Amino acid sequence: MEILYFYLALLLPIIFIVKILNHSNQKLPPSPFSLPIIGHFYLLKRSLLQTIETLSLQYGPILSLKFGSRSILVVSSPSVVEECFTKNDIIFANRPRTMAGEHFGFNATAPVWAPYGHLWRNLRRVATVEIFSHISLQKSSLIREEEVHSLLRQLYKVSNLEPQKVELRYLFSLLVSNIMMRMVAGKPCVGKEVESMDVGKQLHKEFKETYFSSITMNICDCFPILRWVGYKGLEKNMIRLQRKRDEVLWRLIEETKQKKTSSSLKNDTIDVEKKRTLIETLFSLRKSEPEFYSDDVIKSMILMMFIAGTDTTATTLEWAMSLLLNHLEVLQKVKIEIDNQVGSERLINDLDLTKLPYLHCVINETLRLYPPAPLLLPHFSSTACSVGGFHVPQGTILLVNAWAIHRDPKLWEEPTRFKPERFEATNGEREGFKFIPFGIGRRACPGVGMGMHITALALGGLIQCFEWERVEKEMVDMSTAGTDTSSTALEWEMSLLLDHPSAMEKVRVEIDANVGQLDKAVFWMNKTLPKLHYLQNLLINNKQAVKIIKNLPPSPPSLPIIGHLHHFIQPIQRSLHALSEKHGNILLLRCGSRTVLLVSSPSAAEDCFTTNDVVFANRPRMLAANHLNYNFSTVAVAPYGDLWRNIRRIMTLEIFSSSRINAFSSVRHEEVRLLRKQLMQSCGHGSRKIDLNSKFVDLSFNIMTMMVAGKRYFGEDVEDVEEAKRIQDVIRELVGLCGATNIGDFLPFLQWMDLLGVEKKMVGLMKKMDTFLQDLIDDHRAAGSEAQVKKLMIRNLLNLQETEPEFYTDEIIKGIVMVLLVAGTDTSSTALEWAMSLLLNHPSAMEKVRAEIDANVGQGRLLDEQDLTKLHYLQNVISETLRLYPPVPLLVPHEASDDCVVGKFDVSRGTMLMVNAWAIHRDPKLWVNPTQFMPERFEGWSGTDGYRLIPFGAGRRGCPGAGLANRVIGLALGTLIQSFEWERIGEEEVDMTEYLGLTMPKVKPLEAMCKLRKPMPQHFPVDANAII
Structure with a gap:
């Protein structure tokens, strides 16, 4: 905690020092003067768009801004935009994590917010093929024509005798809402019988309130501490609205399913030409891919249609009509074109649109002057890159000022004038990167075609059928609307x-x-x-x-800003256990901006991992998870969803299944025999001191690398000892950084400064690890599928890459391999070291294990894995070791994706869950003499006694490699006891002090005296002359 106080005491002066150093190290984009903590927020005296426009005129087309903890890159020129979405397209293919994306986007699984990767590609494919393809648009043309004709009939009823004032905003919004609702669910959102009445307007208002929420960032996204204190109830209001929306979506889905069932019972034949609704299409696809098409994915696709498809089109229609009313000569020109190409004998339809180029010019000119999203949707850099010769750090939000590009006098003649003729020369082709109303690159809007069809059909129909005039002589007001933040606050307060x-x-x-x-x-x-x-x-x-x-869990007194962080004294599992003993087994802690639920009882853990297993299946977003886990894409830290399920399935079937583990049993036997050989050579005919810590690490690492890549890095016949030592040091540091408490994860404004260089160290370390992993992959890719490498895990992954290259990217494969090497090495070697330490301090238990091995295996051969099921006391020793010294004492943290109840206490969405397995394993209410090493307690143990013993976690995020770890530990420990006599170096007991870290290693590495057992030498195929 001294580090925390150091941070707080030197906060302001260090900010300025770090900013100066950062500017000197990298060529960053121009930036106005910023204030500590708030950055450039003080400049937002007008709307964001107006502020950015003013700053860009002063500082240039590439501008760097800082809004709280968020770094923002603003670009306002076509050449820079082109660089972002060609050269750096993949880097900027992500979206920033926001409260809106989390709550309104089903935890960022909707196409708008989904991170770039397998999930997004699948969602995009579904949207492109099933909704926005040319064939799908043709099939839905009847819906568009019927709704536009309905609008025209309604206007005719109103104005057939004399001119009438019409509220076009409502009519445009209702038109597009009805089209979208019919495409989604086969019914309009407001029926024809009430659409012109007040009740129709009220129904439409409720529809918009349910579906049309802001998808933009808010102030809490820039200042996470405001989210923690519940600023203006923004998050609570989001949660309330999303619950309401979720219920409405589900009712809509159930209603559509019931309607389809009843109609299929009435009709024996089904019209194959009839356009299926989106809900029907998604549920049809669900039959073939139930794992992907979850309820959340289906609801997110429906939501995308309402949010993205409705408001943008209705707004464009309103701007277009406003411009035409202010330019009646253009309106007349469009009318003449329609009369010439369509005539007055029939209404305009979808097929006529290709014959109306000037109408399309009007729409394009409208989109140029008033793009639906003037700053486009924000992008997010997944890694550092260069834009316009400037360095752009990882995690920067990209805003593209399409509004400024569309009005740049260097690109457009008379840019502020409404002149549709400027698009006549394009023949319908786009103007490169100087005209981007729907975005650009792989995250561009996929619904452009549909939006243009609706806009053109509605606009053309209105011009064809009616005469239009302004209400007054004055021009239509073309001012853009601002936002009313007070209404949001009032809505929350009333709710x-x-x-x-x-x-x-x-x-x-x-x-x-x-x-x-x-x-x-x-x-x-x-x-x-x-x-x-x-x-x-x-x-x-x-x-x-x-x-x-709310019935919140008990919470100890906390300090301002830091909350309960001052209680996180190493070793953390012991300090948190002390808190639990004083305040209860379910505690709510405030750790800076994070809320933490601390659980220290089996019943509460069972609540978390059974009733609330899906709720707690997520991982919190931490710095280490980002930099050391390929941007949250490894199985250990990936958010719960499609990506995680796919990786987990691969690891379960291809790596940790019984057949796969059995297939590599010879590898484990060989590595344990080589360790025996080394120890025998070291001991000779006497007794020698052995560094067991390094031996166990080498053994575990060799087993994993042999299983993964068929390559040994320690021991005999190692080609590059230096490389082996280097990569082991990298893994050791990587594990240390993963287990260290990074204060920036709890106080985000300190993360920006990185005073102790933690983030810089992570990035540098990951570069080394990535180089090592990429070399492994490249070597095996070059080797091809030769017979001797077909069984290797990396070969299996490369074979899968050939069948599904979009999912099995090199990054996904490297992430899988890294988790195997890091987790498989550290947990097994640490458990082995603790087990030997306990046995050295309890020689009677070691002798009992040896007697069991002699009785069941004998001295005529060496122990193998098939013997482990007969060695019950050995298994008891391992279980007792894991009880006293679990591999991860606080388990890997979880995060609640929704509100839930744990032990009758309310737990809010976004709460981090920490399960103190170490405390549960030493609870005197659960275990007799809990601090005593007593393997006998596990005699008759079935392994299913509730949640008293959870060394490898529980629930769907439990460790998939527990079976492999138990085999490695059992084989290695049993063989060492069978083959050698072991004693402590001195009379003093082995030091059992715990060190800091994710896997709780020993403070003092284990050393012991080793002596070959007399009956055993003949089982070692080694020349006697080689014995030292």
Whole structure:
């Protein structure tokens, strides 16, 4: 904790020093002067778009901004945009993680927010093929024509006698909403019988409130600490709205399924030409790929249609009509074109659109002047890159100012003037990177074709059928709308009261007492407001308001800003155990900006990993998970979803299945025999001191590398000893960094400074590891599928890459191999070291193991894996070791993806879960003499006694390699006891102090005296002269 206080004490001066150093190291884009912590927020005196436009004029087309903890790159020229989306297209193919993406995008699984990778590619493929393909658009043309014709009939009824004022915004929004709803579910969102009435407007308003939420970032995304304190209830409001939306989506899905079932029962024949709804299409695809087409994926695809497809098209229609009303000569020109090409005998349809080039010019000019998303959707750099000669760090948000590019006088003649004729020369072709209303690159909007069809058909129909004039002589106001943040706050405050009637009643009583019954002629005055203390407290301190209705777990007193971080004293499992003993087995801790649920009882752990297993199947986003795990794409840290399920399936079937483990038994036998050989040569005919720590690490690493790549890095016949030593050091440092408490994960504003160079060290370390892994892959790729390498894990992965190259990328393969090497080496070697240490301190237990081996295996041969099932006491020793010294004492942290209940306490979405397995394994209520090494306690143990013993985790994120680890530990430990006599170096017991780290190694590496057992030498195929 001294480090934490050091950070806080030197915060401001260090910020300026680090900024100066950073500017000197890299050529960064131009940037205005920024303030500590808030960065450039002080410049946002107008809208973001206007602010960026002003700054770009002053600093140039490439601009670097800092909004709180977020770094932002703003680009405003076609050449720079081209560089971002050609040379750096994959780097910028990601989206930033935001509250909106998390809550509204089903934990970033919707196409708009999904991170670039396998999940997004599948979603994009579904959208492109099943929704936005040319064939799909043709099949849905009837829906578009019917809805446009319905709009025209409605307007005709209103205006058939004399000119009438029409509210076009509502009609455009209703038109597009009905089209989307019919494509999704086969019914309009507002029926024809009520669409022109007030009830129709109310129904449409409810539809928009349910589906049309902001997909942009908010202030909590830039200042995570504001999210922690529940700033203005933004997150609570998001959660409330998403729950409502989720219920509506599910009702819509069930209604569509029931309608299809009833219609299929009535009709024996099915019209194959009839366009299926999106819901029907997705559920049809689900039959062939149930793992991918989960409920969340289906709902996210439906949501995308409503959010992206409705608002942008309706807005474009409104801008187009506004421009035409201000330029009646253009309106007349479009009308003449339609009359010439379509005539007045019939209504315009989809097939006519290709014959109306000037209409398309009007739409393109509208999109140029008023693009649907003037800053496009934000992108996110997955790694560092260069843009326009400037260095762009990893994790930078990219904003493309399409609005500025579309109005650049260097690119467009008279850029602010509405002049559709400028697009006549393009013949429908795009203008490169100077016209990008729908984005560019692989994350560009896939629904461009549909949006253009709807816009052209509706606009053409309105111009064909009606005369249009402005309401007044003045021009139509073309000002862009701003945002009203006060309405968001008010909506949350009212929702809080509506959700909790007891609180509302208390407010009402207070108002009646201080103001009296409200009358139409009575208005509150400012002087009455100070009297309403309860109402003020409710609105100002939302944390107290939440506590009124939530049954939160107990929590110790915390400090400002850091919360309970001062309790995280090493060894952490012991300090947290002390907290649990004082305050309870379920604790809520505040660690900077993170909320942590600490669980230290089997019943609570069972709640987490059975009832709430899916809720807690996620991992928190930590710095190490990003930099040391290929941007959250390894099985250990990948978010729960399609990517993780695919990787887990590969590892379960291709690596950790019984058949695969059995196939590599000869590798394990060979490596253990080589270790015996080394020890025998070291011992000779006497007793020698042996560094068991290094022997166990070498053994575990060799086993994993032989299984993965068929290559041994330690011992005899090693080609490059230096490389072997180097990669082992990298793994040791990597494990240390994964297990270290990085303060920046809990206080994000400190992460930006990286005072101790943790992030820099991670990046450098990962480069070394990546080079090593890539060389392994390249070597095996060059070797081809020769017979001797067909069984190797890396060969199997490369074979799978040939069948599914989009998923089995080199990065995915490297991530799998890295997890095997790092996790497989460190946990097994650490467990072996603790087991030998315990046995050296308890010689009677070691002798009992040896007697069991002699009785069941004998001295005529060496122990093998098939003998392990007969060696019950050896298994008891291993279980007792794992109980006292679990490989990961706090397990790997989980994160709640939704609100849930654990042990009758409410747990909020986004809470990090820490399970103190070390404390559970030493609980005197669960174990007799819990601190005593007593293998006998596991006699008769079935391994299914609740959640008392969880050394490898539990639930769907439990360690898949537990079976392999048990075989390695059992074979190695049994063989060493069978073959050698072991003693402590001195009379003192082996030091059992725990060191810091994810896997809890010993502080003092184990050394012991080793002597060959007299009956054993003949079993070693070694020349006697070679014995030292």
